[in-house]
Amino acid sequence: MSDLLTARLVLHPLTADEAERIVSGTPDDETRWAPGYPAEGDVLAATRFLRTCAATGDPHPFSNYEIRLREDGRAIGGAGFHGPADEYGTVTIGYGLIPSARGRGYAAEALRELLRLARAHGVTRVKGDADHDNIASHRVMTAAGMHPAGQDDHVRYFETTWPTPPPAA
Template sequence: MRAMSGDHLTEAVAGCAAVLGGALERDWGAVRAGSLEWDCHATAVHLADDLLSYAANLAGRARDAYVPFELTLDAGTGNAGLLHVIETTGALLAAAVRTAPPGVRAFHPYPFGSADREGFAAMGVAEALLHTHDIAQGLGVAYEPSADLAESVLDWLFPHVQPGPAPWPTLLWATGRGELPGRAPVTGWRWRNNLVIPAERLTLTGLRPAVARDLALGGDGGFTWLEGGPYEGTREAAGFMVKAYEAGVHRPEFGVFALVRHEDGRAVGGIGFHGAPDEEGRVEIGYDLTEGARGRGYATEALRALTGWALARDDVGSVLATVERTNTPSQAVVTRAGFVPVAHEDAAGAELAYELRP
């Protein structure tokens, strides 16, 4: 798995500079940028401002809002100078991504209030690809980024979008910039950074499709695992999540989470939902731990955190868990988390069902 990184940003900004560098003699302020309401000059300034803002938020570990400043060009700055600003702000964001420790998050509003270093890299790449497209379209010059860059943006920021026949047309469609056969036009859109849920000793880190795919195929998903991990249940759940993503039915907030221990940053297990809530607001949950992490209360802590998050939502009325009849430690976990036994249709009698309500 190739995680989103500063290298992706460097590649995306270099592609922008290569295309726009061939149109420096044009009047960027006189031409509308593709389907946007801005002209090409304003769009280029917006791109540079976004890259700088992301770099500042990540480097400054912004918590509740953007760092309170914005980009202002010197009077008389021409197209060449503006393009240099884009290259510079892209380099600043790439540096911020490369130097940020794993797991560090900073403010971004969509949709859960924060993003990690990979999320900031993905947002920067998305801004570069999409606004280079807008400006190039307005100027009448050809532009198409690599399929790898477009696919990475989709994997990291659009987990709610079913993959299409090719990454770049799919990204353009997902952002209201193009059409895809058999799909309705997109008139409003937001990208989605992954959800993280804090617990006392753990962070529940939502898996993105690329991470889930790597885990399902036997990789580490970019996490440093406690010895013996990830356990087979986490890999299986990741595989089911990938299938849901590819079928276009994945709801990212009802996906799979890695349990990352605060004390050393190691992943010790996985927890997640079997899918989105049904029509009656019921959602099923499952979890596992690496063998070396068992017996320390991690599963109970994670279960309480995730069920607390779920039951605070309007679309969830109850959380279900099924446990093998022979698995007494897991039965103790759900009981400690507040679940109570309920009737369950299990012809073989091999499983017990538990439920938790608000």
């Protein structure tokens, strides 16, 4: 699968080799990591991606993407899906940026691209969540076009829905 491009970002689909490097904290010669990358969330997502690859194969396009700046190629975070669409056409997303990249709209820009990708692949609902005190993440999901969809004692839920795709011809 090829990179996804936005105005300022490259969303690079991870390979198993790249995910192993993230988990081990060892960049290759071609990859530039911004200071602070990978963060704990990136390592957890790469670990989940590797487990999925081992169990069911490469989940692309519903996979993990390294968020890189277009201007210099530095990796500043990650975004992706927690797995393929379920029987109802629903996927769950997650994302994170290193602290020095936050507050610039990068997360919302990456999330909008993932929403576009999900819709292009027939997804009818995208879900996400964030702790109650993570107001920045609430703003990211809202800026990307997601809407509040409830809450529990710990997290606030967000989602985007589209009409059911027409049956295949």
